[in-house]
Structures are given as C-alpha cells and as structure tokens.
Amino acid sequence: MDLGDLLRQAQRLTNDTKMDEEMPRVDRTISQVLQATQELHSRVTLTGTHDLQAHMLLGSKGVDLPKLTQKLESLSSRKTFEPLDPVSDTDVRAFLRNERENAILSVIDETNRSIFESVERQKWRRIYAEWGEEKESLLNALVGPKQDEFPDVQRQSVSTTLPENPTPRSLLNRTEQLYAEEVAAYNQSQIQRGHRSNLLKACARLAEEQLDNPLVAEMWSVLQFMTDNGPATRTVDPIKSRQSLTQQARTYLERRYKQYMKTVINENRVLAKRGGIPSAYHMVNSFVGINFVQPATLVGLQDVNNGRPLWALVYYSLRCGDLSAASKYLQEAGVCSDLFRLLAMMKDGTKGEQYARLEGVLKLEYNSKMRSCSDPYKKAVYAYVLACDPQNSHPELMRSIDDFLWMQLSILREDNEREYNIEQLTYSGLQSLILEKYGENYFNAREKAPLYFSVLILTGQFESAIEFLARTEATRPHAVHMAIALNEIHMLSTPSSMHQPLISVNPEDPTPMKRLNLVRMLVTYAKCFELTNTREALHYYFLLRHFKDDNGSSLMLSCVSDLLVETCDQQMIELIFGSETDKSAQSGIFAQFHTMDFDKYMLAGMVGDKLAHRSNFEAAIKLYFIGGQLDKVMRLVCSMLSQVVHQSPKESSVRNRLVPIIDRLDELRSVMRVDVEPHVLATYTMLTQLLIFFDHYHNKDSQLAIEVLANYRITPNNCSEVDECVANLKRLGPEVAKVLPDIMLAAMDLVYQEYLQLKGVSATSRSSFGSRDSTQTDDWKDVNKEGSLRHLRTKAKALTNMAATVPYRMPTATNKRLVQLEILMH
Template sequence: MDLGDLLRQAQRLTNDTKMDEEMPPFDRTISQVLAVTQELHSRVTLTGTHDLQAHMLLGSKGVDMPKLTHKLESLSSRKTFQPLDPVSDTDVRDFLRNERENAILSVIDETNRSIFESVKRQKWRRIYAEWGEEKESLLNALVGPKQDEFPDVQRQSVSTTLPENPTPRSLLNRTEQLYAEEVAAYNHLKIQQGHHRNLLAACACLAKECLDNPLVAEMWSVLEFMTDNAPATRTVDPIKSRQSLTQQARTYLERRYRQYMKTVINENRILAKLGGIPSVYNMVNSFVGINFVQPATLVGLEDVDNDRPLWALVYYSLRCGDLSAASKYLQESGVCSDLFRLLAMMKDGTKGEQYARLEGVLKLEYNRKIRSCSDPYKKAVYAYVLACDPQNSHPELMRSIDDFLWMQLSILREDNEREYNIEQLTYSGLQSLILEKYGENYFNAREKAPLYFSVLILTGQFESAIEFLARTEANLPHAVHMAIALNEIHMLSTPSSMHQPLLSVNPEDPTPMKRLNLVRMLVTYAKRFDLTNTKEALHYYFLLRHFKDDNGSSLMLSCVSDLLVENCDQKIIELIFGSETDKSAQSGIFAQFQTIDIDKYMLAGMVGDKLAHRSNFEAAIKLYFIGGQLDKVMRLVCTLLSQVAHQPPKESSLRNRLCSIIDRLDEQRSVMRVDVEPHVLATYTMLTQVLIFFDHYHNKDTQLATEVLAKYRITPNNCSEVDECVANLKRLGPEVNKVLPDIMLADMDLVYQEYLRLKGGSAPSRSSFGSRYSTQTDDWKDVHKEGSLRHLRTKAKALTNMAATVPFRMPTATNKRLVELEILMH
C-alpha cells in the first residue's frame, strides 16, 4: 500500500468518528482514566447490584420499599445499641466495714506521721544541743594560759538537761492570776465562814486598782451599778425581773452627765459664773450659760430669758435626773402650768385620774403644736414627760450614745401601761433596736468593744454583752468572771441544759433575750490550765456545784472526775486526795472544797466508776481504796485475777501488783466491815487460792499445789467428785470459769509428772492426791506401785470428764491436751 492509499484510509476513519457536537476540551492522563474506570466499576458491580437484588427480592414479597427505607433512616442505631451501665446492689455491711477500716487506717497513718515528726524534731533538737556543747568546748579550748589576751566575749551556757522533778509552767497570765485569786478568796469565805462576799464588787475594785486598763474598769463599773438591786434568791427568773433595771440605767447615765457638766464648768469658770449653794439648779444654769453664749445658738428657741432658753434649762435638769430643778424653772417662768403640775405629780409618784387627764391634754397639745415647733428642747421635754413619739430621735440633742440611750429609756412604757391606740416604745422593742436593728456594725463593735458592751448592759442584755466580750482572747477573762459574778448574785439567765450552745434562745423568754451557757464557758476556760494550775481550776469548778449533769450529779464532781480520768497518774491523785500514808480527812487540795453534799470520798467513787467503765481497772482500784468502796475493789480484783492468775510471777508485772493489792485489801477488811454479795466473796476467796496454787505450781512445789486444790475442791480426785466440783463452779462468778482451763491443765501436768516418776521407778512424792481417801499419808511409800498408778489414771480420767461436764465450752487446745496426757498414762 502506497502513501496515497494510507492517506485516504485515515481520512475515511476521521469522517466516521466525527460527531455533530464537539467534545469538551478536557485531557486526562492514563492514571486518571484508570481511577475513574475503577470507581464506575465498583458502583455498578457492588452497590448497584446489591441494592437491585434487594429491591427485587423484597418487591417480589410485597414489601413497600420506599416506606421501609424511610423507617430505616429514622432509626438511631446509637440509641438502640448503646451499652447499659450495670447497676449493682448496695452492700451496706461491706460499705460500713470499709469506712471503719479506712477510718482506723487513717488514724494509724496520722499517728505514725505525728510520731515520725516528733522524733525528727527531737533528733534535730538533740543535734543542735550537741553542736552547742561542742562549740562551747572549742571556744573554751581556745583560751590559753594568757587569758587576758583573749577578747572579752560574754558567753552564756544553756543547760540542756531537765531537772529530776520538773514543775509545769503556769498557763495563767497576770490578769487571769489576779482573777483566780479573787475567786479563791470568795470560795474560801463561803466555805469556811459561811457568809457571802460580793464577788462582782471585788472584781470591779480589782479592775480599778490592779488592772492598768481604764476601759475594763469602766465595764466593771457599769455592770456593778446595774446590779445594785440584785434579787436575794435563785427562785426569781433573772429575765422576768430585768425590766426593773430601767431606772437603774437611767440613773447611771444621769450621774455620768452630771459629772460631764462639772467638767465643762470647771474648764470654763469665767463663762460659768457658778455661785450660790451647790445644786443641780445652779449647775444647769451655768452649763446652759456656757453652751448658749453665742447669739446664733439661740435661733429657733422659745421662751428665752436673759440669754437662757427655758426649755434648755428644763431639758438639762431632766437630763441630770433632777425633776425638782426642772419644776422650779417652769414655775419661775410661769408658762405651761399643766406641764408643771404633771412634773410635780411625777416627782411625788402620784398617779390617778387627774394625772391621766393632764397627760391626755398635754398629748393633744403635743400632737397639735409642739411636734412642729422649732425648739428641739421643748419637743424633747414633752417627749420625756409624756413618754411618746419614739420615732423622733431628736438628732439636734443627741451628741453621744449616752444621750440617745437616756432618751429611749425615758420614754419606755411597761406592757401594763401601754396605750395600744398610739405608738409607744417597750423594753423589748428597745433591746431589739440595739441588738438587731443597729447591731455590731452600727456601733463599730470590733474597734469599740467596751462601748458596745456598755450599751448592751444598760439595756439589760447581760448575756449578749458577755458573749460578745468573750469572742476576743484579750477580753475572755473579763467576760468569764463577769458571768461568774452575775451568776453568784442570781442575775444571769442560763439554759436548762448544759449541752446548749454558748448563747441560746428560750421560746418562753421575751424577744430578743438570750440565755448564756455558763457551764460551757467556765469549763472551757478552766480546762486550759487544769493541769498546770489544778488548784485554781478546782476553785472554778466549785462554782458549778449547784448545776447538775445528765445523771443528776453535781457538775463540780463531774468536771473534777473528768480531769482525773483523763490524767490519772499518781502525782495528780496525791495532789487532789493526798498521800496514801496520810489518813486524815483534810489531806489533798480537794478537802478544802468539802461541803454537806460534796466530799473527796464521793469524788473518788465517781472517778473509780468512770475508770472501771474505761477498763482502767488498776487506777480504779486506787480510787476505790480512797473512797472506801472495798466491795468494788474486790470485784475488780476478781476480774484481773482471772486474766493473770495462771501466769508465772515476774517483777513489776500486773500479777505481782495484784498480790500487793490483795494484801492491802485483806488488811483493810480486817478493820473495816465490807458489805458484799456472798458469791462475790466466794469468787474472790477462790481466785486468791488459785493464785496461791499457781505460785506453788511455778515453784515446782507439787505437794503444796495439790493440797490447795484438794482443800478447796477445785478439781476432782476421782470420777465421783466431778459433779460436786461442777456444782461448786456454778455457785461462783464467771471469773473462775475463765481461769479453769489453766487450772485443769496445770493439775493434769502435775498428775502426769507424778505418773512419770512412778513409772520410772522413783519413789512417789509426798502429795495429797489421795489425802481424802487415806489418812495414813506417812505410809504412802508402802502402797503398791500399780495401785498408785491406777489412782493417777483415775484422777486424769476425772479431769477429762470434768472438762466435758462444765456448763461452758472448754477451749479445743485444752481438751486436746487433757485427752493426750490421759492417753499417755495408759
């Protein structure tokens, strides 16, 4: 084929493949074409084929394919197949056990940590002490023969050794020590001489003369003044009689203002022009002349005569508490005759129909004219006389909190005198105003504690005042002794339960009165130094003798007994009760607090009961000896003997100490009658003999040991005595049963040792195994050997029978050993 033919053929093929529409100008590589081909192939052969086959299969069965597809799409496979958390049953027992074990482990871990830190501190303290000693020795070594050439360096050696009998340092500061001495003197007079001393007056004098703090002295002064009219008996509820202190508070404020007037007049003698007979009338006249020397001060005032405003003279006379002076000024002026007559009736204490009529007329006048007048002194005088308009605080005249309190106390009305158609101030309303509405923030109590305290005292809120004062460490001693002094004169309200918080509310008390838990405050205060200053602490506890604990016992005894229980060592026992060698009733510091209801024997018994309850039996026995309760000593000795009677004697062991206690008990029983139950006495006698038996047993004294058992029929010699020995056990206490397994093992051991001696050909020892069956003990060597062995086997059999017969379960090891030894003898 030539070139022309090829050209024509190519043209023909081109014409055959040419289309009417042009292809898009898109060029692909071979790899792109392959990828697209594979994708198309996978769609057609897999997805398309499967979906098509599924549609054909389900469609042939009559399934609505579009509806089925819609349902499948709405399903949430995540929600349907989400795994569920397993819910386990609550195991309370295991939970509590784990909590208990965790608590125990945490305590152990904390204890270990504290011990490690304490040891570490002691180690470094010792290292520093050694370094100091080494440094001192090196410095001393530097000083040669010519000591003058060595610079004069002052060296101070510090002793690192403690004295043999160190005395604890007092935890009381000077103020607390002075207060404690006053309390001790007060208690001494009350116990020894029987008459009461005014503790509050004594503490107020102490604060004034010995404490270098005028603010503290002022607090004691206001408290002493407010309690001058204290009730004479404890039967009067302090809260119910608290409103009677209103006049006392007003008198205190009026006296202070008179003193203030005198000070101002003395500082301005030229302006005062004070003369004539000393009286409130002249003093007020001079004081008003000083205050109103400038004409501008008289603007707005009414009834001014000779530069002296009338109503200022009347007001300041009332402010000083002198109604006579106020009446005299009104009489001289000739104005307001009704007010003059009402003041005269108030001065004379006359109240009746005429008084009520005049009061009503003046109230109408006050509401119509006086309330809106420009003279503040006139409004204050009418408010004072009529006890009305508590909403008007008279700000122009209130220059201090004393002025405010005086005015509020002056317009008070008792509940039985209230007129319910008009607004009037009551005592409870004033107390709520001071304590709740104004409160600590208004008075800046944190910075001005004495001021806030005085305000609460003047409004009769003693308990709230003392609780506020006790919040700071510096004022705590003053607060505690104020509470003590008030309680001693029956003017402190306390809750019925000692478990109440420090400040509590009784629903029966008027609002906002509180009750102060003196027991909690005093005990907390005294516990800080009851170990270092035990005598002083006992004086404070003595003040609680009239309070009762939950068991009806004196709270003083409870507090002292708690002190002894927590720190029951020989030193503090001798301090409180005296030495054991001193048999007098006045030994020990507690003897000075003995009264008809309280003595050291009662205290010793109470402490012994608490120690016995805590299983501190040895310490309890010491206290029972002091209290003379030998029956309780006998019971505790039985309990301890059942634990240690079988042990071998060792020096300083509990067993040896019990022997000394038994000797002392037997000695006192010989001179003192002891009322004790028969079974306790029988148990005590049996256990003391068991103690003697084990003494012989451990000393290898077989004859004396077996004689003790035979004499008191503790164990049987043959099978016929088993029932008798078991019956004896039933008449004794359970303490004997605890030591019985050890007795039987020791007895079986004695029998077996005797059996081995006879079996080995040795002559039988002199014992009492057959003492109850043969009186001819001296002929024991002549008894046939086989008969002796038979007798020992019989006794061993009786012991095993008794172990199976006793009315309690013997330890498995004991039964096993008894049977084993019995078998070895056959």
Template sequence: MDLVELLQQAQRLTNETKMDTEMPGVERTMSQVLQATQELHSRVTQTGTNDLQAHILLGSKGVDLPQLTQKLETLSARQSFEPLDPVTDTDVQGYLKNERENAILSVIDETNRSIFEAVERQKWRCIYAEWGEEKELLLNALVGPHQEDFPDVQRQMVRTAMADEPTPFSRLNVIQQLYAKEISAYNLMHIQGTQRTNLVSTFAQLAQQSFDDSLVAEMWNVLVFMADVTPLSRNIDPIKSRQSAPQFIQQARTYLERRYKTYMNKVIEQNLVVARRGGIPNVYNLVGSYVGVTFQQPQSLCGLHDVTNGRPLWPLVYYSLRSGDMGAAVRYLKEAGTCPDLLKLMTLLKMGDRDPSTAKLEGQLKLEYNNKLHVCTDPYKKAVYVIVLACDPHDTHVELMRSIDDFLWMQLSILRGQDKRDYNIEQLTYSGLQSLILDKYGENYFNAREKTPLYFQVLALTGQFEAAIEFLARTEANRPHAVHMAIALNELCMLGAPSSVKQPLLSAEPDDPPPMKRLNLVRLIVMYAKCFEQTDTEHALQYYYLLRHFKAEDGTNAMLNCVSDLLVENCDDKMLELVFGVVDEANPFRFTGGIFDEFHTMDCDKYSLAGMVGDELSKRSNYESAIKLYFIAGQLDKALRLVCSLLSQVVHQPPRPGSMRERLGEVIKQLDAALAERKTDVEAHVIVTYTVLSQVMEFFNLHHAGESRLASDILTNNRLIPTTSFEVDECVSNLKRMGPEIIKVLPDILLAAMDIVYEEYVNQRGSSGSGSVYGDETKSENKESLLRHLRGRAKALTNMAASVPYRMPSTTNQRLVQLEILMH
C-alpha cells in the first residue's frame, strides 16, 4: 500500500467518524496520542487493576458496580443497635414498630449475654477441673508409696471419737433455734388453753435482746408499731379491712413522728450551747431549740417569710407538725398573729370538729393557696398549707425532703380517704400511695438489694405487709425473720392469705384493691421447714402445727398434709416412734408418747394421720411401711389386705434371715393378737383369705423343713387340695369363695403337694421293692393299696389343676403330669 492509498483510507475513516454535532473537533498529533496512551496505562496499573477487572467481570454479568456501591454505603449495621427514636402517643404504627424492634433487640442482647455467661462458666469449670487434677498429682507426688524419698514429710494420725448413738447435726443456726423455741412455747400455750402472748411483741423483744443486729431489731419495731391496732376478727378479710381502716395510716405517721423527735433530740444534744434548751420538756420547746440550731446562720433565712429576731415562723410550725403536735403548731401561729384563717382551721382540726364551716374554710384556703402560695418562696409555709389542706400531691417539696422518712411522712400527711375526697381537685389516696411505692418507684428506686431493711420499712409503713415479707424472704439471711413475721401477723389475723394453698408465694385476688398482694403462708412455712425437717423433726412439726387452720383444695388439713409428706419420705422405725410413740402394753391399738400426741385437734389426731400416711404409702407401693401405719391407725382391714397381697408373692419361698417373708411373719404375730380383740372390724372374706394364707405359710415352712406329713395335714384340714378325684369339685368350689391371693399361690401349693406325694410314693415303692420273696402277702397287698392311693392323690391333683378356672403356668402342668406318669 502506497502513501496515496493510505491517505485516502484515512480520509474515509475521518468522514465515517464525523458526527453532525456542534462539538468542536479535537486534533492531536501522533506524539500527543502516544503520550495520552502512556498516561492512561500508568494510571490504570498504579490505582487498581483489580478494580478494573472487577468492573469488567461484574459488567459482563449485568451488574452496575457504581450503583451497587451507593446502595451498600446507605446500609449501616451500627444503627440497628442504636436507641430508637421517640414517637408520639398517637403514632400507633410507629409505636408498634418500636415495640417490635425493641423485642428483637432484647432477644438478641439476652442471647448474647446468656452465651457469654455459659462460655464463662464452662471456661472456669474446665480451669477448676485442671487445677484439681494438678493439685491431686502434686499431693500424690509428695506423699505416695515412696515415703522415704521425702523424709521431712510426716503423716500424723488424728484420733477421732464417735458417740455410741450419734445424732444428726442440726441445720438450725442460733437465730433459727431461738425462733423455734418461741414457737414451741407459743404452741404449748395454745394446747394447754392458757392465754397466748403477742408473737409480734415476743419476737421484737427477742430481736432486741438476743440478736446482735440493730437493723433487724428496727424492722421488728416497725412491725410492732403497725400491728398495735384494734384486734381483727378471723371472719373479716385482712386486706379489705386494712385498706378501709385509717388506724394504719395514723400508726405509720406516729411512728415516723416519734423517730423524728428522737433525731431532733440528738441534734440538740450535740449543740447544747446554741440550742439554749430550757423550760418544760415538750414539743413546743423541742422544736424551738431545734430551729435555733438549724437556722443559726443568717444565710439560712433567705427566702423565708415572717422572720422575727432571726426566728422564722413557718419552720417552727412545720417541725411542730412533723413531730405530730398540732397544739404546738397552733401556739406558734397564735403568737405570730398571722394567717388567722389557717389558725382557725388548725384549731378546729385539733379539736376534731368537722362541721360545714370547716369545709367552707378549707375551700377558701385552698383557693388562696392556688392563687398565691403555690409559687411561694418559703418552702416551709407552702408545706404547712399542703399538710393542713391535704392538697397538691405532685409537689415534691425538695427543699424539705432530707430522707425517705420525710418523704413518706409528707405523703401520709396529705392522704384523704375515699369518703372524704374532694373530687374537684386531685388528691392522694391510700391505695395511690401504695401503688406509688410498690409499682412506680419499686425496688430499683430504693436500691432494695443493698438497703433491704429500708425498703421493708417503707412497705410495712404503707400497710403492704405481704409484699414486704415476700421481699425479705428472697435472701437466705433474712428468710427466718420473714417467716416469723408472717407467722406473727397471721396469728393476729392481719396477714392476707390466698384462697388456695397452691398459689404462688405472692399473688393477688381479682377482688383485691390494687396494688395489694396476698402471701401464701403455707408455702412459706413449708419452704422454710423442709430444710431441717430431717434433722430437727420436732421443731418442724411445731411449725406445721401453725397450719392447722388452712385447708387444701381437696378439703384436707394442711398440717396433716405436711406431716404426711414428711413421713412418706422418711418412714423408718425411728421416725414412727418419734412421731407416734410406742405401743401401750395394755392396749395394742393405743400408742403413747410421740411428738404428735400433743397436737390433737378437732380436725385431726395421730390415728387419722397414720391412716393418711398409710394410704399414700400404699399408692407408692411401699406396702411394708403402709402395714405399720395402718396398724397404728387401727385400720386392720387395710392392713390385712396388704398382708395378703404380700404373702401371695413370697409365701412359697424358703425361709431366709432378713427376707420379706420373715418380716411378714413378725407382722402376722401382731395381727393375730390384734384380731383376737377386734375381729369384727374386718370383713369376713378378708379374714378367710388371711387365715388361709397364714396356714399356707405354715405349710411351706413345714415343707421346706422336711415335715411332709404335718404339711399334708394342713392342706387337708383347710380343704385346699383333694385327696381323691371325688373331692376335686368341692375344693374348686372352696377356692372360688376365697380371695384371688389364694389362686395366685395355688400353682406352688399343687407342686409342693405333688412333690410330697411323689416322695412318699418313692419311699413306699423302694421299701416294697427291697422286700424278701418270703414276705407276708398281706403286707404286700397293703403296700400296693397305699401305692394306688398315692396314685389316686396324684391324679386328683392333676384333675384339680385342669378344673380350676385359672390358667395354670405351662411349667406347672408339665411338672404335675410328669410326676403322675412317674408313679405308674
């Protein structure tokens, strides 16, 4: 190709690539094109050949990589675990979305935490196991079979001495033992019919004198104060009566006021010079000295109203009310000569006058408070108006609330009953305060886990005894105090119990005013006494005696159920003797002694308890122990039935020392002596079955001892087996009148009887076969006649086995037929 043709081809290509656009053409020389190509090549090789290849690969598959990158950048995993944006109350869709996402996040968080804890536990378990193996190897290396390798290591033998009759170690600590002694003494007073003591006061005195714990003593003091009200009746529901009785509110206020007076006395004693205490020792002078100590600095009077000679009026009035003395507050107001309407109202309230003029005066003062005093700079003046008028429950009075006691006293002071509420304004009720303490604030607000006594006192002072005791019972250290607090309140008819003993420890009935709860005392006592009922059975029974008034869902006594469960789990001879005593020699059906002997009530005694335990043991197939309990209960019919059932299983066995058969022999001796006096209490067919089985047992005793003739006489006298084929029908008829237990033993009886007949046949035949040919023919005929009689007896036994309406084991039939054939 020459240059002309090359030029023409270049022009043709130029014309083909020329587009009809207004864009100016770009003209580059060959050197410029080469330079641009080199720059593009260097840029691609330096910045990312991989990116270019990725673009080419994904582009060939139809993927737009830049657009995909933008979508990925919009995704952020970090936002999934960020707090959710708040939504308004009316945004239902947003609320549901937030709740769903919260649920998902909580599940993820809980799963992560549980996995981490499980891994952590497994790690430490493996570490401890490895450490244990290493320590074991080291100890084995130090003191092993080659003691001479370590001459300095000396093994010392420690002498130990054990008692001849060791007693189990008590699981009760010192505090629990002191409580248990008081419970035993209290139950003894009830059994003897003497006047019982107040358990709340008794336990409070015990805590004060014997427990080295001031916090526990303080909790008992709170309970004593709150329980010092008019005694309640068992026919009245404690929850409803507590909510409607204002005496519990007054008791709580009085307790807080007395404690605050003690606090003011301590402050004054530490500042006697400033306090200048003097005059008659009353609340009026006490408050004056305390205010003098508290407001001795001039800056402490800033913002206070009615200050005269450095002595503010409203703190004097407030602290007088805080101490529970309305008279001292009225006296301070009268001396100041201010607020005559408030003075008049407080005077009427002090006198207990609630006429229509009082309500009108209250309305005027409430209007004045809402218009002017609501924004008053003197917190004490505002607090006085709020207390006297019982209004504005949402004002927290932050300047005056220095402790939980102050807050609680303020809330109790502004309470109004349902019958005294003014529905025009918002007021606080008793149930509202209880809900505020238990539901709104709760355990986290009061730091209850670390300040257990404080939270208990707050709940108890607001009348929530059940919730306070349940909270106290959660920790092992405080559980003994909680259990005995519940017992003491229940004895005073002040503890709310659920309708069913199967309810949880803390529950609520549908008709209960919220937030009141009910405490399951039965569950609490059982949970407490189960820990030591094996080692301290007597103390455990004393606690179960306190449950005598409770009924289970099936109508049984809760005390009997608890003791029955104890005996079912541990029914040995020692436990039975401890609970029921020993047999009276004069009367075999009377047991003397035993712990339960003193617990007799109209609903239960130890004989009904023995019957209940026997029934439960019989259901669990512990028939030997059930027989003992039935004998104690005097229920011979049930005892005989179980004895018959057991005898039918072991009566054919050879005697062995310590076997069930031997133990049943001792039981039979006791039952024979008892039947001699109370035979009429048992059904006739049961006695017949028992008597026959007793004879069968004697038969097998003789059979195993080799006394075949005496054994055969027992069977013949009881008409159990025939001696001839004519007696088969009669024996079968006799069996039908007996119990099924005899039928179960019949195969063994037939085999034993056949063995006796065959043994006698062999003996007779052997003696006849060895006789002299010169013997007497008469003697031979007698022996032959005896052999025919024995064959007839064998034939009768096989006929009876075939005639009995009971399917004999195949081995029994084969054995009987085999022995009969051998006799021919």
C-alpha cells in the first residue's frame, strides 16, 4: 500500500465519522490522549487489585483460601440471575387458604358458643325445675285450712263441657265496657228520640260514679267545665273559638282555689276566726290570717288593713275570683284610688276613655315604682289589673302549677287589644309556652299524666291533650271517648283528610294548635274488638256516619263493609243482617242504625260489590240477595256458570252449590221485577238450560239432552241451520262463548253414540234373520237405517261447519276432535 492509498482510506474514515448535523468537533492533544489511556488502564486493573488485597486480609486471619475457593465455585449463580416470572400483587392461593381457615374457625367458634348457651339454658331449666319441685313439696307439707275458718267464701264451679254454639270471649275490660254501654245509650237516644244528649256529661258522671279513679274523674271534670259554653253548631271553627275559653279556664282555677281556701280554713278554725258570715271577703280575711301568723311572713309587705297585709288580701281576693272583695279591701285601706276605680270598672265591664286613661297612669306607676317594690303581692295585683309584665313569673307567690297558670291566663291580651309598644302575652304565646317551651319533660308528664293533661285542656289545647293520653294503653280508652264527646259537641278540630296522622298541623291554624284525626283513632280502637264485640263496634262506627271516605260514601258504611269483607261467614252475616227466614226490615243489629242516608240494604249492596271485586262471588251473591239486587246476582251466576256448567255433578262442588242459588233466583223473579239488560237475561236463560243439558249428558240421558239442544236451537241439525245458530250465539253474552267448545264436543259425542248404536243394531239384525221371507223386510229396514245414518252424518257435518263459522277462536283440540268423530261416521 502506497501513501496515496493510505490517504484515501483516511479520508474515507473521516467522511464516515462526520454527521449530518453541524456538531462541534473536539481535537485532543497527545497529553490528553495519554491521560485517557491511563484512566482506562486503572479501571481494568482495579478488580485484580481488590482480589489481591482480599487474599492478603483473609490469609492473615487464618482462613483456608483453597477450600474457600472450592466452596465459592460450587455455588451456582445460574438460578440467581435467571429471569423471574412476573408475580401479581394478589396471592390468590394464600387468600383462599386464609378464607378457608377463617371459615373453619368461625364454624368452630359458633358451635362452641351455641353448645355453651344450650348447656346454660338446660342448667337453669333444671335449677328452676328443682326449685318448683321443692316449692311444691313445701306447699304440700302445709296443713290445709278448715272450711269453718272461711265461712263467707263462695266456691265458683267451672263448667267442664263446651257449649254447642260457643261465643268468643269479650276483649273489653270493665272500663271499656262501661264506656261502650254509654256510647250505645247515646246512639239509641239519637235514633229513637231524635235529640242529641250530652255525651260528655254522661261520661263525666260515669267516671265519677263507677270508675273508682279520682284522677280520671278530675280529668273529665276539667274537660266538662271547659266545654260548658262551647259552640253548638258545626259551622263554627273549634280552633277559632278557643280563645273565648280563657275566662272559663280562669273561673275553673279560681273555684278550685276557693275550695282549697275553705279546706285550709276548716282545718284551722281557731286561727281563722271566720265567724258566721258566708262571703268571699271574710273567707279571704280568715285565710290570710292563717298564713301570716308568723312575723317572718310579713317581711317586705306594705300597707296593712285591720292588722292584715293589704296587698295579700287583695291578691287572694282576685285569686278566688272575687273583684268585689278586692275593691272593698282597697276602699277600706284608702290607698291607690286609681287602682280602686279601675277594679270597679273591670267588675262592671265598662271600658272607655276613662278606663284607658287610668290604665295608662297605672302603667307608668308600675314601670317607675313597682319593679323595685318589695311587696310581691302588690306587684302581682298590678300585673293582674294591667295585664302586663309577662316575664315576671312572681316566684314568691307561685306555689303550684295552678297559681302559675292562673296568673298567665289573667294577663292575657287578645290580638285586637294588644299594645305593640310594650311586651304582652297572647293566647298563642301561652299555648306555645306550655306545649313547646316547657313540654312534657318539665311537667314530668310520664308520671303525672293527669296534671299535664289538665294544663293542656285549660290552655285550650284539647287535641294535644287527647293525643298525649292516647299514647299509653291504660289511658287510651279515656282519650278515645273524650275525643268522641268533644266531636259530638263540635269542639274537636279534625283534619280534612282521614289519611292524616293521628296529630297533624294545618298551616292556616294559629301556632301551636294541632288537629286530631278522630277517624284514625276511633277505627283503630274499635278494630281491636270488632270480631268479639261486634255490636259495640258498630255503635262506635255509627259515630262516624257524618265523615266521608275517598269515594264520598259514609265512613260508617265503609268500616262495617270492611268488617264483613274480612270475616264474611254465615254467622257474621246473620248477626248484621238477620236470618234469611226473618223477612222483616228490623232484623239484624244493623237495623238499629237506620237513618235517612243509609240502611242495611245499601250496606249489603256495598259489601257485595267489594266481595265481587275480590272474586268472592258466592259470598257476594248472598249479600246481593239481602240487598235485593237480583240483577247483580244474575250476572255473577252467569259468570260462575260459564266456568263450571260443563262439569259433571259432584257433591259440594261449585256447580252443585249454584243449583239452589238458581232456584232461589227463579223463585224471586216470579214475584218481583228484575231490571236487567235483555242480553244478560238471555245469557242466564241459556246457561241454565245448558246446566240441564249437561246434567242429562253426564247421566247418559242422550234423548233428553238432545231435546234440550233442539228446543233452544243451540246446535244445528243440518247445514242450513248453521247461520241461525251462529246468529243466536251473537245475541248472547261472552259467557256462552266460553262454554261453546264443550257444547260442541258433547253434541258431537251424542251424535256419534247414536250413530254407533244404529250401526250395531243393523249388524245384529242381519245376523239374526237369514230366511228368504225376511229378505224384503231387511231391505226396507236397511233403507231406513241408511237414512238415519245419513241424517247423523249431516248433523255431524253441520257441527263441524258451525265450529268453523262461529266468530270465536275454537281450541285446536276441539276442532281436531270434531273432525275426527265426523270422519269415523263415514
């Protein structure tokens, strides 16, 4: 190779190393190349140097290097550096193993627990059994008493035989039974005499005389007193008239306190020194004399009248409701002339410009002086007269809830009398204070139910009070009858819809008034005993006669019809409507509740409609018979006959049970007119004849069955009658069309059996007569037989033609069988 070739190769290599991009080139010097070479050399010899140092270190420590080398060579690094298969994060095998072990452990633990509980139960059962045996042995060891020691004990014999017609045991306790009798007497007085007695007074008298519970009697007494002057018509909204009961509540509290004062005076006659003059003035004077004997009780009191604190005398006069006595005490003391004149105007009921002026002057005096007054009785008197300062609860004088409630009722102002520049208490505010702010927890209503009930009643919250009583089973009967009594005197507010909850709020009513769903309460109460005490339940339902259900019918009819639908047996029907043999309009207990709006015949029709809607046709037919609705009976009979008329008669079957119903319907049709559509009557007539036809058919009375078909033109005798029979079917109802396939099969079977009978007689006659003399007779008989057979074939052909012509979809099996029998006759 010359220098030229070497130069060309160098240029080629240079061109190959050049890149397309314009990159900067690096030119190294000789010293840089030497340095890079040394670095590469040190990297290559580094491993060998480390190995030499390791040998020197291990040898100095006494390690056998040849054996160590052999052991290291025996180690295989192939498996270590082989590529590993990818392993997922979830170990399914381990998960399943853990689940299996957990399942086994849970089963073992559950079994252990159940065994322990079973052993524990058996142990205690055995302990109780041993205790019972020990108790029995101890009682048996006692000496029995002699009959002479208990001469007045009457032994009651218990019958061991059951009556033939057992009656269910009453579910009403004594209290509920007494209330039910009172409701029944109230209803009878309305129905028979036409006037409305006072159910509330009757129940209050019952509670006082027969219930032997003074707390219940007191609740009825409060309710009766509050409703003495209530609205008498349904046109008055009971909620809007509630504020007029404020004076009634105050009067009740004042009378109670007056009675309390008399009791205290009678117990302390020596201190009272009342004398013989029966007046509130002297009674208050004696009462104050008893309460203010100790000097400590007079601390802070102002003004004295005849040795007694003046403002205490005035306050207790107002507390027992006697304004005259309060005015007399002020007049005798000669103080607060403006207050005296204002009390006189309040007593006379005159309110005018002078009254407003005096009231304004006294309010200024109260705001400037009375708030810092040390006499609590004086402050209470001013608050009573001026009806102001509701925030001052007068704790020194409030010794009971009656005192607090009386004071709150005394300072009430009606909405049209309110002065918006000062703070005053309204009727709605007092109701919210009692019901919402204080509530059941403050009054401990769970243990003091009569007290909380009385407070709600006195503040005009009848619905909330009754709903509170209805929560517990012991007081629920009283709550139900209180609601009934209030509703009968039009003082109970009820919601517009019967589907509302027991207690609800109407947005149009003032806060916090509620509405009580009397329908829900009464129906729920009567449902508990309507099966065992049906007569009493009907009396409760009679109270709902003015309420309407969603369909606009009387709610009483709806409740009684629901009762009959749920338990529609013969005994219940006879109890409500009377026996079938008794044709009088007064039979049955429902006849007691006859009104201008409904009677037992209307009820029977309503119950029949509901039973028919539930497909209980047989029970519905019984009710339709009672209600005299024979047209509906006829429709149901047609519907039932279309399903069973083709079946063979069997004992206790639906088909057999329809026979007496049809007989009874035909008997009633002969004596009374039935308004029913012509096609329904024609369908009924046809189905009853088909019933007779199938009776003959199943009894093998072929001739009678054929006569029924021929008389009523049900099936054709020849092809020319097919159109006529089809037209007759179109005039009938769909019930006949349902049974048409069975009619066609039965008719074809009759024709085929007659055909076989004729064929058999013909073959027998040929084998019996073989002489020449009978040849002519046989030929004549053969001609007649052949004509009869031809007629039967024609009749069979007409049946198949009719099956193909009728505008109904005949079952495939029916058509197949008809054609098969026709072919067999050829």
